[in-house]
Amino acid sequence: MHLQLRSIAKRFGAILAVDGVDLDVDGGEVLALLGENGAGKSTLMKLLYGVHRPDAGQVTIDGRATRIDSPRDAMASGIGMVFQQFSVIPALTVRENLALAHASTPWFTGRGARRATAGLAPLAAIAPDVPMDARVSSLSVGQMQLVELAKALQQDPRLLILDEPTAVLGDDEVRRLWSLIRGFATRGLAVVLITHKLADVAACADRVAVMRRGRVVASGAARDFDATRLLRTMVGERDLAAPSTAPLPADAPTRVWIRGLSARGPGSRIDGVDLRIARGEVLGIAGVSGHGQDVLADACAGVLSPDAGEVIVDGETLFAPRQRAPRAGRVAYIPEQPIRNAVAPDLPLALNLHLDRLHTLPAIPDRRRMEADARALLTRFDVRPADPTMAAGRLSGGNLQKLVAARELCGAPALVVASHPTMGLDLAASAFLYHQLFALAQAGSAVLWISEDLDDLLHHAHRIAVLHRGRIAGVVPADQRHRQTIGAWMTGHADAEAA
């Protein structure tokens, strides 16, 4: 397939999201689409998939001008898409989600769509361990991503669009996805891969296109773009100071004690997790996704009531079974999937920034002051556009993440729980976020940092705890020498001291 985009444009109100883009994609090649947060990558691809309609421009497929008015049209033209903000339906089971879109699902599907088997092959091929009859809401983010991918593959597309698929995956899953993507290209598919990770580009891109402010500012063969050049094209001449954590004094007192915490979430659980975090310490939680990370985060932030144990902050029990102190100001929480868990998409940014302390607002909030405060905060965290009256749901994926970070990290919390805090952020924004996070630690906060990126954890955390099947498999200082031990713990090999 040969796809040609010519002078595509799309305006949302005052924002020109896509501004005259020309782009070519060929069968058998992987095009990496890069660019800062809010550059218009997702919007461009949604135009191609018929989610939005372009204001101007032309789409040509195999030399024929094609009008794509809805995802249905796009599918008929052989285009499949995996969305940044997922499009699987949480209340349905995996099987039902897959049966939904597949052409050969029989009319009588049986209970829980158990008779619909035709569309399951891609999922079985890429992720055999995903439970078919579980509700999607109980899956880990990584698993949801794979279901999403399987759903797109079902249609046997000739062009596959992947919007930041590697943002939520762990190392092994990412590597598996890379080889899948290379496989698609060898089979003749055209693949557009939106990403912020240079490793993705190095691993599987044939061509690169970089967007900024709605335009494609550079494109070419991937081998002509080494890491330095890519970086320069993406962030300009700005210097990215590498963030770093201050060394931890040996006698730093314990600030947060997660004591024998057990809790159950929709898909996983934690069992007797016991961790102490010192004043100023950044404790990283490593582990394969789905081993209880989301439950641990929710329980530590008081979102989920534990079955046993307690979370003690500054000597005071904040959360325990049947006890939940207000977390505002003391515990900051950046959950995974902020669009589902941390923002009200239909409310304006100003209100979203005040969500956790609505009860402290005066009865008749001073709107102008709220918006002025919000504007300052938005500018500080570089949320774009910094318009306090805009509905949060209209932000780009990365800017939404920045919005949550702005709300949670602006005070002086005792405990910071950050679950994949840089998910979806571009390089400059990631660096900025790490700066903020580590500055809080330096000012005395205890930071619990959940990540799938072992390299990042090893670089920046003080200690790393590994979560396996809901239990802490072990805790070590963050040091390259312990890499093997951590890897062994993550895969469930109880003791790998020998390594």
Add this chain to the structure above:
Amino acid sequence: MTTFDIVLGSFLVSALRSATPLVFVLVGETLVQRTGSINLGVEGQMLVGAMAGYGAAALWGDPWLGLVAGAVAGMLLSSVHGLLTLAARANQFASGLAVWMLGFGLSAYYGAGLVGRKIEGFGTWRGAGPDSVPVLGPIVAGMTPTVLLALVVAPAVAWWFWRTRTGLVWRAVGESPEAARAAGLRPIRVRLQAILLGGLLSGLGGAALSVDHTRTWAEGMTAGRGLVAVGLVIVARWNPWWVLPTALLFGGAEALALRLQTADAGVSAHLLLTLPYITSLAVLTLTCLRDRGQAAPAGLRAVMDR
């Protein structure tokens, strides 16, 4: 056969009978809400159905034709709501109220000549001899075609809704219209279909009321049953399987209130008439306490835009 059996049997019969119109309406509105919209116009659709059904039965002398006419009239009126909300993007509550008023006006105007007219209703199975069986006897004897139809329609729709591909599509649209659209479905079309089917069923419910249950036509005779159905959908947890028990609960409470009234229990009739509502409210509170409102389709809360 003891008097108790007879009393119990006839009580169950009257519960079933007063639940019957509600079953149809409730099934329809459950489907409408499951696809993510709310139609307040059901009251008007019921009225139009009751009037048209009664008129057709009076004119042609066939109660079956009455049911068909009622269903068609209900569907026609609901198409107004469908076009207003989905094509013209009017607010669904405003549109629902407008349709309600429209239905009220239309049925009062065209029904004026029907007041006091007699119709040939459905016969019952009297004389077939099952009267001697305790409890069951009176029930079987009191069955009418609309009662049987209701007993079939509710489970049939529930089965269709949970076990078939189209049911799955409808559920998906109600959960997330955006995701459904991204999967290549047409949420607007599905919602329209649901609204029309809801209209058909509420018209049928209205006709069942006038042609079979009361065998009269009077202006505004549905007395809020349609609106009650909009609320009872919550009691039924948005689940067609729960429609029958919910409607029976309401019908049972209604029958009980009538019994108490005729037995002159010393309670004000006005208070007694609130019994069905209070019972439903109590059940609603209990079930909501248990599952914390998790049963509602997510799309009911979302705003659809492009």
